[in-house]
Ligand SMILES: NC(=O)c1ccc[n+]([C@@H]2O[C@H](COP(=O)([O-])OP(=O)(O)OC[C@H]3O[C@@H](n4cnc5c(N)ncnc54)[C@H](O)[C@@H]3O)[C@@H](O)[C@H]2O)c1
């Protein structure tokens with residue numbers, strides 16, 4: 340049974356998938372302080388948050404069993420990603436579910452700003468019929484500058500066009516072709532500062548975007564511009580904005596987000612007549628909250644159940660078509676890694692993975708993570724290694740990872756091979772996925788074999804001489820160890836050979852010692868694969 344803690348208000352309908360799963364127990368505890376969360380997090384396998392809960396290094400240290408943190412939304416600035424990655428905690432988000440909702444909120448804010456709706460409402464309900472103070476401006480024929488043309492920025496641009504606005508877009512990833520497709524003029528920040536009547540920001544908050552509109556930009560910004568921020572507090576310098584409005588350069592601003600949330604009671608935005616605010620409501624619609632909760636719940640279930648998942652924030656993204664090609668090989672990669680690690684003596688220096696056949700034509704890096712996870716799990720313990728931290732752990736231990744591709748298929752449609760270099764030896768294991776039969780180990784060192792990589796195995800290297808198989812069989816039988824499968828591999832008659840036995844239970848150490856002591860036997864290794 341996996342225990343999931345939901346520590347922010349998240350749509351019940353969205354998490355019904357989790358609530359109905361027989362292997363999941365959900366606790367909902369919102370509004371916890373860091374101390375309170377640190378006290379209880381140790382018993383949970385997963386934590387589900389929105390933007391309120393700050394998942395700090397301290398929380399993750401206390402979360403001894405935490406495998407996954409799900410963020411029902413886009414921004415993960417409330418989660419210490421470095422700490423999560425080091426600990427192998429997978430952080431997932433739901434990047435698509437609130438795009439339209441936040442775009443619509445941006446538009447609502449822009450229109451409310453253009454027509455002074457909140458200020459007019461306050462006066463009207465206060466009993467003052469004031470039709471002179473609230474003369475607004477049209478959006479039509481105005482220039483809208485969009486900083487950040489990702490999911491939300493692009494949707495805002497599309498709607499602005501329907502309002503008859505000319506849209507300038509700036510984004511380091513916006514190409515001329517895409518801008519043309521979106522009907523947007525590809526602009527620089529300076530173009531936008533110079534020409535825009537409205538500016539809206541839709542970037543993440545990064546060191547680069549922090550105060551991307553600050554005092555310097557305000558000093559040359561177009562007279563009468565209106566500024567909207569429904570992305571992250573801090574992208575626009577709040578102090579500089581107030582100064583620019585007070586000086587008359589900027590006509591007004593609409594903010595959904597603040598550098599510090601909630602803002603202090605004396606924050607100037609809260610009383611400024613030309614600034615309208617909402618309390619980080621961009622994603623707050625019934626639809627978006629359901630969407631993000633459903634997305635993140637699905638992913639969370641996959642992760643807890645050890646299935647393939649997408650949208651991990653602390654892992655490079657994998658395109659859906661690549662994922663569908665690689666997914667069947669994840670178990671093979673991890674198993675081969677584990678097999679190679681169990682047969683090799685000495686500390687690992689290098690893991691060289693070679694892919695051939697169909698696999699040679701896709702980005703196999705995600706699969707390499709599984710191989711590395713398999714190798715390191717043997718040495719560091721499977722509780723401490725997973726696909727998220729495998730590369731980080733390898734790097735921190737100076738284990739070199741080499742990935743190569745070859746068109747030589749050795750007769751297999753797909754082939755994965757691992758050469759494991761330790762400071763004592765070099766071992767080789769290769770495998771494939773046999774259509775209809777699943778994973779197979781096809782070669783160990785120089786010996787071709789056909790082994791189902793599962794359960795307890797005994798790998799024996801010996802001289803190819805009559806009687807040796809019988810002696811090993813007798814020894815195992817006398818010790819009540821049943822042989823389920825057997826594969827013998829040799830290159831030449833009477834030369835070096837290997838034997839891979841599938842046995843029904845683990846081989847105890849003293850029995851292994853007796854096997855190794857048999858004549859004509861070089862070595863024997865006990866291997867366990869899941
Ligand atoms: N107010 C809310 O409730 C709410 C809801 C959802 C998202 N958000 C926030 O809105 C923002 C945008 O979300 P999204 O889903 O569109 O993200 P996204 O990742 O799809 O788009 C962000 C874009 O910003 C661009 N970018 C990065 N650095 C830049 C820079 N220096 N200059 C210009 N562009 C830059 C990226 O290339 C990317 O295209 C995020 O900060 C997100 O956290 C807020």
Ligand SMILES: O=C(O)CC[C@@H](O)C(=O)O
Nearest residue numbers: 389390412413414622623
């Ligand atoms: O949880 C929220 O409402 C905030 C969502 C938003 O800021 C996001 O980044 O997805």
